[in-house]
Amino acid sequence: MNPTRSRRHATALGVLLVALLALPQVTGIPGVTPALDRVERLVYDLRMQAHPPARGATDSEVPIVIVDIDEASLEREGQWPWPRRRIAELVERLDAAGAGVITLDILFAEAERNPVETVREHLPQDAALQARLDRLAPELDGDHRLARALQGREVVLGYVFHAQQRSRSGALPEPLPLEEPLAVEELALPPASGYSAPLPVLRETAATAGFFSLIPDADGTLRRAPLLARIDGELYGSLATETVRQFLFLEEARLTTETIDRREHLEALHLDDHLTVPVDGRGRMLVPYRGPPGSFPYVSAWQVLEDDPAERIPPGAIVLVGTTAPGLFDLRATPMDAVFPGVEIHANLIAAMLDEAFLTEPAWAPGANLSMLLVAGGLLALVLPRLAPLRQLAASLAAGGVLLAFTAWLWSAHGLVLDLASPLLAVVLIAVFNLGWGFLFEARTRHRLKAMFGQYVPPALVEQMSEHPEAFDFEGRSRELSILFSDIRGFTGLSESLEADQLKRLLNRYFTPMTRVIFEHRGTIDKYVGDMVMAFWGAPVDDREHATHAVEAALEMQAETARLREAFTAQGLPDIHVGIGINSGVVNVGDMGSEYRRAYTVLGDAVNLASRLEGSSKYYGVGIVVGERTRELTGECFVWRELDRVRVKGRDRPVRVFEPVCRSPEHTPELQAELDSLAQALDAFRSADLDAAEKAFRRLTGAYPGVGLYRLYLDRIEHLRREPPPPDWDGSWTRESK
DSSP, X not given: OOHHHHHHHHHHHHHHHHHHHHHHHHSOOTTHHHHHHHHHHHHHHHHHHHSOOOOOTTOOOOOEEEEEEOHHHHHHHOSSSOOHHHHHHHHHHHHHTTOSEEEEOOOOOSOOOOHHHHHHTTSOOOHHHHHHHHHHHHHHOHHHHHHHHHTTSOEEEEEEEESSOOOEESOOOOOOOBSSOOOGGGBOOOBOOEEEOOOHHHHHHSSEEEXXXXXXXXXXXXXXXXXXXXXXXXXXXXXXXXXXXXXXXXXXXXXXXXXXXXXXXXXXXXXXXXXXXEOOTTSEEEOOOOSSTTSSOEEEHHHHHHSOGGGTSOTTXXXXXXXXXXXXXXXXXXXXXXXXXXXXXXXXXXXXHHHTOOBBOOTTHHHHHHHHHHHHHHHHHHHGGGSOHHHHHHHHHHHHHHHXXXXXXXXIIIOBOOOOXXXXXXXXXXXXXXXXXXXXXXXXXXXHHHHHHTTTSOHHHHHHHHHSGGGOOOOOEEEEEEEEEEXXXXXXXXXHHSOHHHHHHHHHHHHHHXXXXXXXXXXXXXXEETTEEEEEESSSSOOTTHHHHHHHHHHHHHHHHHHHHHHHHHTTOOOOOEEEEEEEEEEEEEXXXXXXXXXXXXXXXXXXXXXXXXXXXXXXXXXXXXXXXXXXXXXXSEEEEEEEEEEOTTOSSOEEEEEEEEEGGGOOHHHHHHHHHHHHHHHHHHTTOHHHHHHHHHHHHHHOTTOHHHHHHHHHHHHHXXXXXXXXXXXXXXXOOO
């Protein structure tokens, strides 16, 4: 698979992955949606811990103090419940200290036994004595004592609504007064079935009461608290709601609702014209925790009862009386801590309403959550397949950072809560998918590169290719290469003179050093056919000096053949001689073949010419024949002997061919003198001055009898004397054979 196709596949699969991640937000999927919700709740808790909501711009700076019935208070005052008279003293002392509102996060649902009745059971039935006890009973009645303490003071009592139990005890306060009539039964607000309320005698004397029922989320963590509840067609306010109403002297409230599926869903609770509290459809408010337990000032209850509370209670403060003692079961799991006092939860709610510092999940949040997921995931799905791994990681981190910064800004600046887990999960999964896809594609490409080129390309080049597989593919393309053909001369006779096994061993001994030489000079083996070796330079790895490397390899191959020839002769094997042809030109290179067999090879006219040049080596009596373009590309690296200007079969334009005599550093004056004489002889021959040409070639033949090329030209001169060339002859020679 080429990189372009791989990127397309990765993009398509990435988009599909984003769609699958978005599906649970559009429609619930059993097992998936709950799992994502759990992850989202976890991320919400981490955000709350890392960045508690800031206090609002309209910070009321109203002091909120918690009077704590803690372990130390229980040790001093005795086990819970305390006598009602002691609670009455606590209320009176707080009022005397200047508390603005006293909220009792305590349920007084059962009457306290009068000590007079206990004494009466152990005294004789004397009328006078019983009369005295009757007169004393009201004075010692704890409930009436507490009722007298509540009378005329700003005290808010607490009670509990039951979702399942139908039992009802005590007296509920007056329903929440609404400015506008509202069909409470039409609200999509779960109705309560029962309640445990304060004793009537206490409810009648207290300023008001509010429910303190707190229902955690499915994982047991309390993130939302109800501000409103309904029962018997009436609405009632929570402990926090009633405390704020009592503190601000608010008489009526107003609701904002939205009709969805023929039901009225709550959106906001308006406690006056300036205080709007956002709630969800179930009348709940996200608790904007200020911090861990202890974020509000605590005063131990025993200190209020035994010392002067004015030193610890600021004038006009809202005082919540509750408990942190573990045995009294008012400790909850919250995002801030697994053990969080329930009374401090109410303190956080009251502070949020007074400061107007809310956390809100707006009605458009689901659409925004889906949009963030689609935009973040979709962009990465489109972009990441086109990037390198490090850039993929950087882009993914940047996308995650933008999501974190955006949601954090909404959270801190506007109190808006949007999902973060799902978009981040999309970013992470898309990033992991693309990194994994890239790794697999790269590994597959490396494997294909090694499988394709391992036997044909030098190991160093294969390693270089595997380090950057994206730079290589198997598609056919045109580029200039140098092609080499090598053949053993007289191979037919050689094969006839040897047994098959001997021939195989001889060829193996021959091909091994030839292949090594080609590899050492960065060549690529194209194929072995019988005794023929075909190789090329410049692909699959670019090589600007492909022509030079090809000629270097050819010279070394001839030297290696000479060493093999000596070894073969010593072993009684036939002599071997090799002809090599090299040509450079634009060819098509790539993975070619059928669905049954394919190979990385080269095709083109330059390849055909290289093959014909190899066949010409025996004709010219030389070991290497090189084409004109190869000669141009090598520059001054070699010393050349021009062989001919020839028209080969299949080509109209004459081709100049050369023999590399040696490398430039090996050049000698004697060799240069020979080449100068050859140049003069060729000039005379090509100008049809046959007499001068014959004299020149005879001198060369005499001086260099081992060079068969000069005798070849003497034969041509003799032929031209018999058949003179035409007047427009350009000095080229036409060869009919390949």
